[in-house]
Amino acid sequence: MLFAHSADQVQGIPAQSYADHICGVMKHACKAADEAAQYCLLDGDLLRKVVPLAAEFHDLGKLDEKNQEVLSGQSKAVKLPIQHTDAGTAYLLDKLQMPHSAVLVRSHHIGLPDFVDEQNRSEESVLRDDNVRGRVNQTLPELVRMHKEALRISRDIGIPACNVEGDASLFFRIALSCLADGDHADTAIHYNDQIAEEPSIELRPAERLAELDKYVETLKKDDDRSRMRSAVYYACRNANIQANIVSCGSPVGTGKTTAVMANLLSQAEKRKLRRIIVVLPFTNIITQSVKVYRKALVLPGEVPEHVVAELHHRADFEDIQSRKFTALWKAPIIVTTAVAFFETLSSNTPATLRRLHNLPGSAVFIDESHAALPAKLLPLAWRWIKGFAQEWGAYWVLASGSLNRFWEIEEFDNEKLDVPEIIPAKLIERLTKSERDRVVYRFNDIRLGAGDFVKWLSSLPGPRLVILNTVQSAAVIAREYEKCFGRLSVEHLSTALTPSDRDKTLAKITQRLEDESDTEWTLIATSCVEAGMDLSFKTGVREAASLVSLLQTAGRVNRHNYMDSEVVWTVLLQEKDFLKTHPRMSDSSKVLLELISEGCTISPSLCTVALKREIRLAGKFSNSLLKSEETLQFPQVEKDFKVITSDTRTVVIDPEMISRLEKRLPVDWQDIQRSSVQIWGYRLENLHVPEIFGYPGVYTWTYAYNDFIGYMAGILPIEEIKEGFGYACIV
Numbered sequence: 001m002l003f004a005h006s007a008d009q010v011q012g013i014p015a016q017s018y019a020d021h022i023c024g025v026m027k028h029a030c031k032a033a034d035e036a037a038q039y040c041l042l043d044g045d046l047l048r049k050v051v052p053l054a055a056e057f058h059d060l061g062k063l064d065e066k067n068q069e070v071l072s073g074q075s076k077a078v079k080l081p082i083q084h085t086d087a088g089t090a091y092l093l094d095k096l097q098m099p100h101s102a103v104l105v106r107s108h109h110i111g112l113p114d115f116v117d118e119q120n121r122s123e124e125s126v127l128r129d130d131n132v133r134g135r136v137n138q139t140l141p142e143l144v145r146m147h148k149e150a151l152r153i154s155r156d157i158g159i160p161a162c163n164v165e166g167d168a169s170l171f172f173r174i175a176l177s178c179l180a181d182g183d184h185a186d187t188a189i190h191y192n193d194q195i196a197e198e199p200s201i202e203l204r205p206a207e208r209l210a211e212l213d214k215y216v217e218t219l220k221k222d223d224d225r226s227r228m229r230s231a232v233y234y235a236c237r238n239a240n241i242q243a244n245i246v247s248c249g250s251p252v253g254t255g256k257t258t259a260v261m262a263n264l265l266s267q268a269e270k271r272k273l274r275r276i277i278v279v280l281p282f283t284n285i286i287t288q289s290v291k292v293y294r295k296a297l298v299l300p301g302e303v304p305e306h307v308v309a310e311l312h313h314r315a316d317f318e319d320i321q322s323r324k325f326t327a328l329w330k331a332p333i334i335v336t337t338a339v340a341f342f343e344t345l346s347s348n349t350p351a352t353l354r355r356l357h358n359l360p361g362s363a364v365f366i367d368e369s370h371a372a373l374p375a376k377l378l379p380l381a382w383r384w385i386k387g388f389a390q391e392w393g394a395y396w397v398l399a400s401g402s403l404n405r406f407w408e409i410e411e412f413d414n415e416k417l418d419v420p421e422i423i424p425a426k427l428i429e430r431l432t433k434s435e436r437d438r439v440v441y442r443f444n445d446i447r448l449g450a451g452d453f454v455k456w457l458s459s460l461p462g463p464r465l466v467i468l469n470t471v472q473s474a475a476v477i478a479r480e481y482e483k484c485f486g487r488l489s490v491e492h493l494s495t496a497l498t499p500s501d502r503d504k505t506l507a508k509i510t511q512r513l514e515d516e517s518d519t520e521w522t523l524i525a526t527s528c529v530e531a532g533m534d535l536s537f538k539t540g541v542r543e544a545a546s547l548v549s550l551l552q553t554a555g556r557v558n559r560h561n562y563m564d565s566e567v568v569w570t571v572l573l574q575e576k577d578f579l580k581t582h583p584r585m586s587d588s589s590k591v592l593l594e595l596i597s598e599g600c601t602i603s604p605s606l607c608t609v610a611l612k613r614e615i616r617l618a619g620k621f622s623n624s625l626l627k628s629e630e631t632l633q634f635p636q637v638e639k640d641f642k643v644i645t646s647d648t649r650t651v652v653i654d655p656e657m658i659s660r661l662e663k664r665l666p667v668d669w670q671d672i673q674r675s676s677v678q679i680w681g682y683r684l685e686n687l688h689v690p691e692i693f694g695y696p697g698v699y700t701w702t703y704a705y706n707d708f709i710g711y712m713a714g715i716l717p718i719e720e721i722k723e724g725f726g727y728a729c730i731v
Contacts, residue, residue, distance in 0.1 A: 002017065003016065004016050016187075018147075019151050020190075024189065025059075028181065028182035029051050029055040029181065029182030030048075030055065035361075036174055036361070040392055040393070041392075042391050043165055043171050046100070046164065050175055051179060054102075056153070057087075057092055058105045058179060061087035085109060086129040087143050089102045089127055108176065112173070115633065116633055167391060170388065173356055174357050174359075174360065176350060176353055177355065181355070201302070205266070205269040206269045208299065209269065211298075216230075228430075233255055236260055241422060243419070245389050245396045245417070246396070246398070247419050248421070250399070251555075254431055257367075261278075264365055267395050274362065275331070277359070278336070278367060279337070279365065280335065281368045281527075285533055286310055287310065293335065307333060309327065309333070309334045311327040311335065327340075327669055328354065338373060342381055342384075343641065344356055345359075345384050348634040359392070361394070362394055363394070364394055368399070374584055375617075377622075378622075382406065383629065405608050409615065432604070438558050439565055440567055441568050442570070444569055446572070448573055448574060449574045449577050450576075454480045455484070463518070465523050465525070465535070465539070465541065467527060468543045469527070469580075469585050470582050471712065473579045474494045475712035477579075478709055487708075491508065491512070492505070495678060495710075496711050498710070500675060509523060509535065513535060513537070527549060535559070536556065536557065536559030538558070539557065540553050541569045543573060544572055545589050547588075547591065550570060550602065554568045570596065578723075587617040588610075591610050649680075650676050650677075650678060651677050651684070652675055652699065652700055683715065687718070689701065
């Protein structure tokens with residue numbers, strides 16, 4: 001017998017035969033390609049042609065006798081002695097004249113190549129591994145003979161593939177996604193990490209829209225705010241539009257969570273789309289939206305978690321044992337973060353890309369689109385949005401209470417693509433008018449350290465919302481506030497907390513806000529609360545960032561306009577007392593401070609002007625990124641397109657979860673998400689934080705953690721010791 005995977009002696013799982021693996025990969029990869037191709041206007045037939053061939057020959061090199069010795073268990077090795085993707089690449093290139101399929105085989109472990117680099121190589125080396133090329137050329141005829149004998153496949157290869165008609169970068173990513181998902185899925189099934197036939201849940205948009213209508217009816221009240229939200233809901237639900245990309249500029253507090261979902265379901269029914277993807281800027285508002293969607297959209301007899309998938313942060317692992325935690329966008333409704341979504345589109349890593357083939361034929365809601373990406377990344381993101389809309393049957397809604405119409409800026413799009421607004425102009429005007437007197441904006445131009453800042457905060461009317469630019473600054477100020485005024489005077493919310501603890505903190509904040517007598521307290525947070533949250537404070541304070549961030553912060557102040565106009569402050573902090581500036585905020589804060597110094601009235605009408613200034617500051621970088629995409633330099637695009645520029649990794653906090661992982665007990669990716677945080681790689685390396693044995697890429701937190709400032713309870717004492725300010729116990 002010929003083998004594709006070796007036995008797992010610990011789990012008692014036998015080796016997998018080569019024939020079984022190839023047939024399994026072909027089954028899963030071809031299914032993925034067929035489903036994506038249904039929505040493709042230009043390259044669907046090409047996708048159906050290149051993916052099956054890539055799936056059939058992707059592991060041809062494993063038939064080399066030296067590799068078979070390891071796979072069969074005759075000899076021991078950490079990895080296969082002969083690089084195994086080159087044989088399939090060579091056969092598809094030279095014998096079958098299928099270069100697109102050859103690209104996929106070459107890439108299914110290491111990612112798509114840099115096509116510029118490949119073009120500069122000698123003819124015989126293009127897409128090939130020079131370390132094994134000689135051996136592969138010599139053994140290839142025998143490997144092909146063994147392959148045909150093992151599979152007993154006799155079929156017409158067909159005419160060599162033609163050129164890609166549409167966006168080649170999107171085509172290759174989607175094609176590799178099909179192959180990678182097929183490969184990873186079949187391997188997971190063999191090792192009992194995935195069931196063989198996962199249940200498929202249909203979107204059923206008309207039925208879910210009817211359920212949503214019923215849910216919205218239960219929320220109606222006899223007041224102006226309720227009538228306004230109802231008008232927005234039905235305007236979105238009944239919008240008669242043909243465009244594939246639309247906008248929704250409805251202000252804060254007008255019910256976009258349900259209104260845009262109604263639009264997505266309505267359009268999904270008309271366009272025969274297969275899923276809905278909701279993209280939110282911050283992890284904490286995912287849970288809030290998911291609760292609404294699970295309550296409003298789940299049909300009788302369905303499991304809510306299977307219908308509405310809640311994906312907090314990227315947890316993509318190349319290692320076979322860790323793949324089970326990868327979220328695959330296979331639910332009918334997916335709610336995820338802008339980081340996870342857009343870095344999937346930019347990815348060159350097969351474990352991440354394997355979900356991308358589920359995007360064609362989807363309705364995508366980019367909520368709070370102003371906060372989804374830094375300005376320098378928007379031109380390339382816009383290229384992808386247009387590509388999926390025009391070539392792969394995707395429908396997009398770009399929404400925000402502070403919508404910057406970036407597609408109208410020349411640096412983004414020379415085509416001047418029409419992006420219609422789904423809410424009638426008269427209703428938008430009415431909604432905007434009600435916003436004008438809700439808040440006023442002021443600027444404190446004195447840079448403050450932690451102690452002075454806390455004292456100044458305490459003088460403002462409460463309850464107060466403070467949004468700072470970094471996780472560390474938020475933890476420092478929260479701890480200082482607690483020291484000065486006691487624990488009851490302050491709450492803290494940031495990604496230093498696990499999603500589970502963030503939920504508990506958010507519930508407490510909501511409860512305190514409902515108590516009109518509870519006013520002398522402050523919420524210290526990061527930008528994770530500036531958008532999409534139904535919270536209303538007396539006073540807002542925002543560390544200088546972007547104009548749209550300031551406007552969104554204002555959306556959490558005097559939110560329901562039950563009081564007179566309230567104040568939203570812009571402040572500057574000194575970089576001392578462990579307060580940290582955020583390098584990503586430098587351009588946007590510079591633009592905001594310019595607008596303030598020029599005496600401009602802070603309002604949503606300034607958003608596009610501010611963005612134009614930001615993109616011009618980042619112009620060279622954006623142009624370079626677009627050029628890398630156009631020339632198919634996939635590794636460079638993945639490297640440069642980082643929504644969060646730091647290297648963050650998944651760190652499990654919960655001791656019980658760590659114990660389950662170490663004992664190899666059943667755990668799914670939702671369990672990992674709920675009890676983990678994302679921490680910068682440099683911190684983990686400096687602190688020697690260990691990986692969990694058996695799960696490469698998943699770490700265990702060995703320092704202090706609490707439900708107030710999260711993992712910063714372990715970080716700040718270390719920073720103090722380094723600076724000589726204290727000798728806190730680090731445990």
